[in-house]
Amino acid sequence: MSAQRYLRKGYEAYLAYVINTKEVEKKVESVSVVCKFADVFLEELLGLPPVRKVEFGIDLIPGTAPISIAPYRMAPAEVKELKSQLQELTDKGFVRPSFSPWGTPVLFVKKKDGSMRLCVDYRQLNKVTIKNKYPLPRIDDLFDQLKGATWFSKIDLRSGYYQLRVKESDVPKTSFRTRYAHYEFLVMPFGLTNAPAVFMDLMNRIFQPYLDKFVVVFIDDILIYSKDETEHAEHLMIVLQTLKNKQLYAKFSKSDGIRVDPSKISAIVDWKPPKNVTEVRSFLGLAGYYRRFVNGFSIIAAPMTSLLQKNVKFEWTKKCQQSFEELKKLLTEAPVLVQPESGKEFVVYSDASRNGLGCVLMQEGKVVAYASRRLKSHERNYPTHDLELAAIVFALKIWRHYLYGEKCRVYTDHKSLKYLMSQKDLNLRQRRWLELLKDYELVIDYHPGKANVVADALSRKLLFALRAMNTRLKVSDDGSILAELRARPMFLQEICEAQKNDQDLQAKRKQCEADTGSDFRISSDDCLMFKN
Known part of the structure; x- marks a missing residue:
């Protein structure tokens, strides 16, 4: 037997005794x-x-x-x-x-x-x-x-x-x-x-x-x-x-208790100390979405940030560990919840990669929540069309309490999904998902992948961190990692800074501030935007 060969080579062995613990169903x-x-x-x-x-x-x-x-x-x-x-x-x-x-x-x-x-x-x-x-x-x-x-x-x-x-x-x-x-x-x-x-x-x-x-x-x-x-x-x-x-x-069925969902902070609390530059970058990548809620974020993160510089040897010092623990503590206590308003349209940006699914929930240009999870083994065989649709279904399920009964616009970077509601030839999987979609008052629109910054990051970049955490044990049925925040992508921040150095755009900004009928508006992020 292969087990005996392993024992002879000195491998650790565990004896497991399996019994049937199925509960007897209660009757009324x-x-x-x-x-x-x-x-x-x-x-x-x-x-x-x-x-x-x-x-x-x-x-x-x-x-x-x-x-x-x-x-x-x-x-x-x-x-x-x-x-x-x-x-x-x-x-x-x-x-x-x-x-x-x-x-x-x-x-x-x-x-x-x-x-x-x-x-x-x-x-x-x-x-x-x-x-x-x-x-x-x-x-x-x-x-x-x-x-x-x-x-x-x-x-x-x-x-x-x-x-x-x-x-x-x-x-x-x-x-x-x-x-x-x-x-x-x-x-x-x-x-x-x-x-x-x-x-x-x-x-x-x-x-x-x-x-x-x-x-x-x-x-x-x-x-x-x-x-x-x-x-x-x-x-x-x-x-x-x-x-x-x-x-x-x-x-008549067995009921479940009500408890606070620990997944909202487990992404940070359960994070193990990074062992290489890639893991440092993953942690700072997720934590960076919260930085506007933590006073002195950059200063606290400095010991870890220095490890990302070129030609710097990776050495996890005592200062790095203190920085890591302090950030975890502050990030789990930071007031990051942005509550949406019922009656106003929600916007969902969804994206899928061969690693995972990512989605962002927004209202009036503000990020309410984001969610991501890695793909299950059978999902890796999905065609691209079904994988992108799976990201939309994931978003609708996880934010059902926000979106049910509300107007919702879903943006995907897969153009053919825009015509899903009028499609006739559907496979069994698509039929099942379409039944779920019909419960929502939603419109699916195309949005180029390059413009879908946060959802793309969630489906690709952050999945390294999710894989690292989920190797410890199975946390939940779908492996979802949730956090609610208001995110400001670095690319958008760079655009806002560049606008301040553009004379023509500064003139447009003054028109907006004077409310003289401009085609532009000033967003909550202090960026100049076209009116919808």
């Missing part, structure tokens, strides 16, 4: 309080929901004509699955045969468990739908209410959208075309642009008496919070009784 009947409401936790919805005060409507831009698109071609396995799922939806009363002039194709998206989910491609309908402006709260704002609470329960509604009816007059607009027949939804389907806002309206009305007291709702998720166990039992009973009275049904 075995959980206190919940056991009294077993009829709220159904394995599946049994039929049409009751008529509610809130119903889903589809208001169209005036003058819109019915949209009808031919069905997509399907593989034999998909055809078989289509027939099965259509029968299930019909049996439950969720869909019915349709004679509507509207018609949208369907496609399948593979779920994580390998099963197939039927999705209706409502992209064209969403384009002509008047957007519902009902406000969706930011998750971090909702969590501000939890101060002082120590007991939590989270409830997910079962197929929440299917528990809300579509207005009878708007049912024909939901119709979809298959090779078997033409169908239309009687319940709110997934993929429609106003679905999150309407469902949020329903949940707020139902739980209005308890909001800001012991209940937080976000679309189809309910969080109950309390100060002690006795109080929590009372609160949980009130919520479950409300669900029962309103005939809303939930999933």
